[in-house]
Structure formats: structure tokens, C-alpha cells
Amino acid sequence: MFERSSTIIRDGGKLSFEYVPKKLVHREEQMRRLETLFRPLAEEGRPCSAFLAGSVGTGKTVTARRFCEDMRDHCASKGKAVESIHINCRIKNTEHSIIHHILRHYDQGHPDRGFSAADMLRALRLKIESSSRPLVVVLDEVDVLLKNSNRDIIYQLSRFNEDMRPPASVSLIMISQYSMADKIDEASASSFKRANTVKFDRYTRDELRDIIEARAEEALVSEAMSPDVMDLLADIAREFGDARLAIELIEKAAAIAEEGDAGRITADDARSANAMIYSNVSESKLIDLDMKRRLALLAIARAMKKDSAVSITAAERTYAVVCEEYDQAARKHTQFWTYVQDMEKMGLLETTVRNEAEGGRVTYISMQDIPPKELARKLESILDDPASSDECRY
Numbered sequence: 545m546f547e548r549s550s551t552i553i554r555d556g557g558k559l560s561f562e563y564v565p566k567k568l569v570h571r572e573e574q575m576r577r578l579e580t581l582f583r584p585l586a587e588e589g590r591p592c593s594a595f596l597a598g599s600v601g602t603g604k605t606v607t608a609r610r611f612c613e614d615m616r617d618h619c620a621s622k623g624k625a626v627e628s629i630h631i632n633c634r635i636k637n638t639e640h641s642i643i644h645h646i647l648r649h650y651d652q653g654h655p656d657r658g659f660s661a662a663d664m665l666r667a668l669r670l671k672i673e674s675s676s677r678p679l680v681v682v683l684d685e686v687d688v689l690l691k692n693s694n695r696d697i698i699y700q701l702s703r704f705n706e707d708m709r710p711p712a713s714v715s716l717i718m719i720s721q722y723s724m725a726d727k728i729d730e731a732s733a734s735s736f737k738r739a740n741t742v743k744f745d746r747y748t749r750d751e752l753r754d755i756i757e758a759r760a761e762e763a764l765v766s767e768a769m770s771p772d773v774m775d776l777l778a779d780i781a782r783e784f785g786d787a788r789l790a791i792e793l794i795e796k797a798a799a800i801a802e803e804g805d806a807g808r809i810t811a812d813d814a815r816s817a818n819a820m821i822y823s824n825v826s827e828s829k830l831i832d833l834d835m836k837r838r839l840a841l842l843a844i845a846r847a848m849k850k851d852s853a854v855s856i857t858a859a860e861r862t863y864a865v866v867c868e869e870y871d872q873a874a875r876k877h878t879q880f881w882t883y884v885q886d887m888e889k890m891g892l893l894e895t896t897v898r899n900e901a902e903g904g905r906v907t908y909i910s911m912q913d914i915p916p917k918e919l920a921r922k923l924e925s926i927l928d929d930p931a932s933s934d935e936c937r938y
């Protein structure tokens with residue numbers, strides 16, 4: 545057992561999502577912008593801030609991690625220590641758990657019960673002051689925090705700087721798939737300015753090709769992936785401009801090839817990897833939906849196209865067209881809204897309320913687990929299957 549040595553994968557860790565490559569291809573501009581924004585911190589310990597915004601898999605998290613590590617190394621080489629903490633707000637989603645997490649960075653044994661948020665903030669402030677080091681807090685997926693009305697934490701952290709003396713200071717990097725300038729403004733009349741947005745566009749096909757090549761070089765046995773297969777994977781991933789999908793494709797294709805005898809990743813391995821990634825996404829959840837909700841979800845997926853989110857009004861417009869196509873009566877707004885809420889509970893989509901530039905608040909629908917186009921394709925094939933047309937399972 546285990547005597548067969550790996551013929552394809554040289555270092556599997558390099559394909560994990562936690563891995564932070566030494567060099568990020570095609571994110572040089574964002575790294576430079578972060579360098580500009582954080583120069584006052586690196587040179588004088590003064591607090592800085594940035595918002596990283598862009599859709600799924602555009603490298604926001606990995607860029608923030610790379611930047612913090614590089615900045616720490618750079619400052620250390622100049623004899624200045626900088627602390628940084630990366631917090632995923634989807635996991636630590638309350639003010640209490642975030643403050644506790646930061647506090648634990650300074651005091652491993654700090655108990656998580658028996659202290660109010662205010663107590664912990666006081667303790668944290670003392671820790672930062674006595675460390676005499678700048679602290680950078682990265683709030684990843686900060687939209688989850690803001691959505692849950694845990695805004696005070698941003699204000700509280702910014703207030704630390706009012707009477708702390710540099711180099712003791714708190715800087716903030718906030719990351720989100722959605723623009724959150726309004727919410728941040730609401731959250732704090734703070735020094736964290738909205739002008740400091742760093743945008744992450746979707747990767748182009750050629751950029752994805754370079755990311756695939758770089759990662760294959762690090763993770764795979766040399767020549768295990770031919771240039772043709774790299775092209776094919778880039779073509780598959782291009783539609784979504786999502787590097788996470790590209791890396792997942794390498795990982796799956798390599799695992800499939802490892803079981804075969806070719807000693808390299810074939811084009812068919814790449815295609816099978818693609819099929820595998822989508823075959824298990826939400827399929828059972830879709831089967832569980834009734835006809836009315838399937839139509840609503842199809843409309844949302846079509847309306848979303850390649851955008852990361854769609855307004856409920858735009859989704860309803862497409863819904864009317866979809867119902868007509870499938871010869872069904874379109875339900876009224878309140879009913880459509882109920883479908884959306886049901887599907888949010890099932891984890892098929894998410895809703896957020898945004899303030900519009902022209903005033904008013906609008907609900908936006910987004911989905912994270914599956915590209916909308918792929919979801920639409922799946923729903924269409926379920927809806928077109930006569931066996932599944934009108935049973936009501938949900």
C-alpha cells in the first residue's frame with residue numbers, strides 16, 4: 545500500500561486555498577496601490593486603511609495576505625515590527641468574537657467568556673499601546689459583518705488611533721465582493737476613508753493561463769501538464785474570470801490523472817475535472833425545489849449573467865419572461881420575494897440591501913457557490929425533463 549509514488553502531484557499543499565504564493569501574477573497594480581496607501585504605516589507607524597473590492601476568485605484574500613506578509617518582512621528588515629491579523633468575518637461574525645480573536649493574538653490565554661466587548665476593547669488598547677507596534681487588521685468578507693449590523697467594531701477600532709501614539713496604531717484592510725462604501729460611512733464617521741478602494745477585476749483568459757502555469761510549476765511534477773491542457777483549463781475558467789475555479793480545476797485534473805496510467809494530465813482529465821466540479825453543486829437542492837421556485841431561480845440566474853449580483857427588480861423582469869417561456873403564470877412581487885427568502889434559507893442564494901446613489905434602498909441577490917450561467921443550464925435541463933416538471937417537493 546502507498547508504494548506507488550505520485551507521478552503527477554509534486555507538492556499538493558501548493559494547490560490548497562490557504563497557500564499564498566510568493567509572487568502573484570497580474571496583481572502587481574493592486575500590490576503597488578496597497579504599497580502607496582500603506583507607506584505612512586511602513587515609514588512612520590501611522591494608521592492607514594484600504595477596501596479591496598471585486599468578485600469571487602479575483603485574488604482579494606491572497607493579495608491581502610501577500611501584502612501583509614511582504615510589509616511585515618520589509619518593516620522587519622528596517623528594524624520596525626508590524627503585526628497583522630487576518631479575520632474572516634463569515635467565521636468570526638460578531639463584534640465579540642472579532643475583538644476576542646485580536647486579543648488572543650497578544651494574549652493566547654485570554655478567556656472568551658466573562659468579558660464584555662467594552663472590557664475586551666480596553667484590554668486590547670492597552671496591549672497595542674504597550675507593544676508599541678502598528679497593527680493591521682484584515683476584515684475579510686466584511687459584508688457579512690456589516691449585514692449583521694455589527695458596525696460598531698469598525699468605529700471602535702478607528703477610535704483607537706485618536707489618542708494612541710504612533711508607531712502604536714490600528715490600520716484596517718476590509719475585503720468584500722460588494723462595494724460597501726455607504727455602509728462603511730454609516731458605520732463610522734471614522735478616519736477609514738472610502739477613497740482608498742482597490743479594485744480587483746475578473747481575470748482575463750490570458751491572465752488565468754499565467755496563473756495556471758505558475759501554479760502547475762509549483763505544485764506538479766515537471767511536464768505533467770502540457771501547454772495544451774493549460775490552454776484548455778484557461779478556456780474553461782475564462783467565463784467566470786475566477787482564479788479559484790482555475791486552481792480547483794488543476795487540483796481535480798491532477799487527482800484524476802494520478803489514478804490513470806498516462807503519467808501526465810490529459811485533455812480528458814481536464815474535462816472530467818470540469819464536469820466533477822459542477823456535477824455536485826447544489827444538484828440535490830435544485831431537485832428539491834418546486835416548479836415555481838425553479839422558475840424564480842432560473843430568472844435570477846439569467847438576470848445575473850456575469851455580474852456578481854442583480855437587483856430584485858431586474859430579477860423580477862426576467863422572471864416574467866421566464867414564466868411566459870414555460871407557460872406559467874408569474875406570481876406577484878410579494879410571492880416572488882417569499883421564493884427568494886426560501887431559497888436564501890436553503891443556501892442557494894444570498895440577499896443584501898444596498899443604498900443607491902440616487903437614494904433609496906434596493907435588495908440585491910447574489911450567489912456564491914455556482915456560476916449563474918451553470919446554474920441556469922442545470923435548471924433548464926431539470927425544467928425540460930418531463931419527469932420532473934410539476935411535482936411539488938418543496
Ligand SMILES: Nc1ncnc2c1ncn2[C@@H]1O[C@H](COP(=O)(O)OP(=O)(O)OP(=O)(O)O)[C@@H](O)[C@H]1O
Nearest residue numbers: 561568569571599600601602603604605606787788
Ligand atoms: N494573481 C494570482 N496569482 C496566483 N494565484 C492566485 C491569484 N489570484 C488568485 N489566486 C488563487 O486563486 C484562489 C482564489 O483567490 P482568493 O481566495 O484570493 O480570491 P477572493 O477574491 O478572495 O475570492 P472570494 O471573494 O470568493 O473570497 C486562491 O487559491 C489564490 O491563491
Ligand SMILES: [Mg+2]
Nearest residue numbers: 604605606684
Ligand atoms: Mg476571499
